[in-house]
Amino acid sequence: MPRWNSCNILDALTGTHRLWHFTAKGDGFALEREHPAKPEESLPGRLTAKSWSSLWRKKLNIAWLPPENVFLRVVELPQSNFEETLAMVELQLEKISPIPVAQVVWTLHTLPRRAATQADGATEALQTVVVVIVERNVVEEFLGRLENRGYLADRLEMPVLDQLETAEAGTDGVWIYPSVIAGQNAALVAWWLGGALRDLSLVTLPPAGSTGESLKGQFARLAWAGELEGWLTSHPPWHLVADAVQASLWQGALREQLGEDVVVESPLPAVELAGRTARRAAAASERTNLLPAEYAARYHVQFVDRLWLRGLLAVGVLYLVVVAIYFGLVFCPVLGLQSKTLAAESQVVAEGGSFTNALQLKARYEVLKEREDLKYAALDCWQLIADRLPAGVTLQRLSFADGKKLSLNGVVPAADINKIIDFDDSLRKATDKGDSMFDPTAGDPFSERQTGSDVTWNFGLVLKHTEENQK
Numbered sequence: 001m002p003r004w005n006s007c008n009i010l011d012a013l014t015g016t017h018r019l020w021h022f023t024a025k026g027d028g029f030a031l032e033r034e035h036p037a038k039p040e041e042s043l044p045g046r047l048t049a050k051s052w053s054s055l056w057r058k059k060l061n062i063a064w065l066p067p068e069n070v071f072l073r074v075v076e077l078p079q080s081n082f083e084e085t086l087a088m089v090e091l092q093l094e095k096i097s098p099i100p101v102a103q104v105v106w107t108l109h110t111l112p113r114r115a116a117t118q119a120d121g122a123t124e125a126l127q128t129v130v131v132v133i134v135e136r137n138v139v140e141e142f143l144g145r146l147e148n149r150g151y152l153a154d155r156l157e158m159p160v161l162d163q164l165e166t167a168e169a170g171t172d173g174v175w176i177y178p179s180v181i182a183g184q185n186a187a188l189v190a191w192w193l194g195g196a197l198r199d200l201s202l203v204t205l206p207p208a209g210s211t212g213e214s215l216k217g218q219f220a221r222l223a224w225a226g227e228l229e230g231w232l233t234s235h236p237p238w239h240l241v242a243d244a245v246q247a248s249l250w251q252g253a254l255r256e257q258l259g260e261d262v263v264v265e266s267p268l269p270a271v272e273l274a275g276r277t278a279r280r281a282a283a284a285s286e287r288t289n290l291l292p293a294e295y296a297a298r299y300h301v302q303f304v305d306r307l308w309l310r311g312l313l314a315v316g317v318l319y320l321v322v323v324a325i326y327f328g329l330v331f332c333p334v335l336g337l338q339s340k341t342l343a344a345e346s347q348v349v350a351e352g353g354s355f356t357n358a359l360q361l362k363a364r365y366e367v368l369k370e371r372e373d374l375k376y377a378a379l380d381c382w383q384l385i386a387d388r389l390p391a392g393v394t395l396q397r398l399s400f401a402d403g404k405k406l407s408l409n410g411v412v413p414a415a416d417i418n419k420i421i422d423f424d425d426s427l428r429k430a431t432d433k434g435d436s437m438f439d440p441t442a443g444d445p446f447s448e449r450q451t452g453s454d455v456t457w458n459f460g461l462v463l464k465h466t467e468e469n470q471k
Helices: 082-096 136-148 160-164 215-229 244-258 270-283 293-330 337-375 377-388 414-428
Strands: 006-011 017-025 028-037 059-064 070-078 104-111 126-135 155-157 173-181 184-193 196-204 238-241 262-265 394-401 405-413 447-451 454-462
Touching (some): 059 270, 070 196, 082 104, 082 126, 126 160, 126 196, 155 270, 160 270, 173 244, 184 244, 196 215, 215 244, 238 244, 293 337, 377 394, 377 414, 405 414, 414 447, 414 454
Parallel strands (some): 006 059, 059 155, 173 238, 238 262
Antiparallel strands (some): 104 126, 173 184, 184 196, 394 405, 405 454, 447 454
């Protein structure tokens, strides 16, 4: 891998997070170190941080994206180059995405397929493309958690893409990959027919004794969809790719509800899957990156700024050393008081930059602290209103302005006007962690205007900030 010298893979999918550090070797990567870490623990900077040496010894930081909010879609397209394939997928994105296109980040991955011969003897010139779609808010929250741990990712990847590329997965059949998603037993189901991946679906394992939708019903709907689309024309064999614990859980359920004999396969070890991800990501185009472009640009600017600051600091230190040596040689005969004075002056110059940096860090901390305090203010207000809004009261408009002012208006039957008065009073007295949420002396007072049998009401509240604590 001439482009990359090392690669880090962060597994944030398990209870105990793991960081694998690979170094380039031949056409792939060799594992050098594995570092277990708690979910909120900072990651070792010596492995993940980039410095001057990263300019010629390039380092690739990859994070596995949790699968809870990831959508996988399989499409078949005519054989073409990457640019044309990208354009074809983009044309179909509005159709296949369950979320508005403006609110997602997406990528694609082309899977190999066996050459298929049509009835007239011609070779089928198609390619199978897996489209990965993730809501932008999910990606941004995930990146925020990584930044808090000191990990700036260059790419976001899905390990299931590498699991699908295993040689066994190219065999026709139904391949089931169990996992635990958001505390629930679920499985990714890959339908391989005719030497190509036809569909990717997510099924959940009902709890024991559940009277809800059974596993049989979920697979029946998938099979009907395959028959309607024309790719499911025969009864495929079933494969379960799971460890011993998951295999015992799923094998019995599949045999009991589907009546199918399931062949159990061992999954790829996590470290081997990480190596495959590193090799695939190192050769991938930047156009297939789930990391939003603005984050990549910001990380690059931070990297350059950090190099400049370190360079200037090194030059400053070197300058001070040269100056100290010069003055030491010049005034060597007259040591004593002059040497002490020069040493004190040099110390002042040396610590001036640190003092300025400390003031800047303090100012940045205060700004970030204020942002953190206000980050979830709107959501907290919305939750409070949803919990306390009386029955029969219509809330027509709610606005949250300047990060502190909450305005509400609506309509209520004249007979229920006391409900709104009590509602206003309960909001003004609401507390958060023992302290009042709203300033009792600020905001718009409660007002009402009767129109027929209804009363139009409105009032405003102002969040009580903690400037006193910040001071």
